[in-house]
Amino acid sequence: MRVAFFGGTFDPIHRGHLRLAAAAADAFDLDRVLFAPVGLQPLKAEHAIASFADRSEMIALALASGSHNSSAREHLPPTANFPDSRFAMSTLDAPRPNGSPNFTIDTLGALVLEYPAAQLFVLSGADSFLDLRRWRSPNQLLALAEWIVVSRPEFPLTEPQLAALALTPTQRDRVHLLTTVHEDVSATDLRRRLRTGDPCPGLLFPAVSTYIQTHNLYRSP
Numbered sequence: 001m002r003v004a005f006f007g008g009t010f011d012p013i014h015r016g017h018l019r020l021a022a023a024a025a026d027a028f029d030l031d032r033v034l035f036a037p038v039g040l041q042p043l044k045a046e047h048a049i050a051s052f053a054d055r056s057e058m059i060a061l062a063l064a065s066g067s068h069n070s071s072a073r074e075h076l077p078p079t080a081n082f083p084d085s086r087f088a089m090s091t092l093d094a095p096r097p098n099g100s101p102n103f104t105i106d107t108l109g110a111l112v113l114e115y116p117a118a119q120l121f122v123l124s125g126a127d128s129f130l131d132l133r134r135w136r137s138p139n140q141l142l143a144l145a146e147w148i149v150v151s152r153p154e155f156p157l158t159e160p161q162l163a164a165l166a167l168t169p170t171q172r173d174r175v176h177l178l179t180t181v182h183e184d185v186s187a188t189d190l191r192r193r194l195r196t197g198d199p200c201p202g203l204l205f206p207a208v209s210t211y212i213q214t215h216n217l218y219r220s221p
């Protein structure tokens with residue numbers, strides 16, 4: 001079984017996340033992609049705006065959305081069938097009971113225990129992966145799982161960029177590049193637009209937009 005861990009703040013989940021996951025699942029024949037919202041991201045200066053519960057609920061709503069809805073179809077590659085039975089929400093990276101940050105190295109340790117027989121992958125956008133040397137225990141991270149690194153506008157994903165990470169040949173072999181995703185969307189930009197009342201059509205699943213409006217998320221205090 002080929003299982004991919006897809007961690008992130010998902011504040012909120014958007015089209016870029018879904019395109020990344022669908023493209024990676026197709027290209028690397030993944031049986032399962034675990035969307036795992038993070039409790040407390042150690043490297044982001046700002047904390048998530050929405051609570052863990054709200055971010056999780058928005059992921060669940062997005063993953064349950066059907067592609068029969070034309071607006072939902074805009075979020076996915078033309079061939080995608082939604083809901084996608086390969087996608088699932090995971091609470092593996094939920095807030096730690098003592099309030100400490102969530103380090104991916106600990107989360108991957110838990111993933112290994114949950115899927116002892118699986119071939120494990122981590123999905124990451126280019127921006128996050130190119131920062132890998134700042135993460136805790138990067139060498140161990142590359143030993144515990146293979147990495148699928150996906151292109152993102154403004155974050156070139158080429159060998160010179162990767163060279164900065166000083167990967168050994170064995171590590172480099174465990175990093176797979178997927179350069180076919182070109183989604184110019186970020187949660188930061190969406191939060192800024194949502195603050196002004198823009199529902200961000202085409203970038204958020206309709207069910208997620210409705211949840212945001214109903215719960216009055218991302219509006220000015």
Ligand code: ATP
Pocket residue numbers: 007008009010011016017020123124125126127128129150151152153181183184185186187188189
């Ligand atoms: P923010 O703007 O709040 O930093 P984000 O849009 O980058 O959020 P995250 O939840 O932090 O979203 O991202 C989770 C993962 O998805 C990261 O590995 C990130 O690189 C990747 N990702 C997010 N958006 C895109 C995108 N448009 N294209 C490719 N990868 C993306």
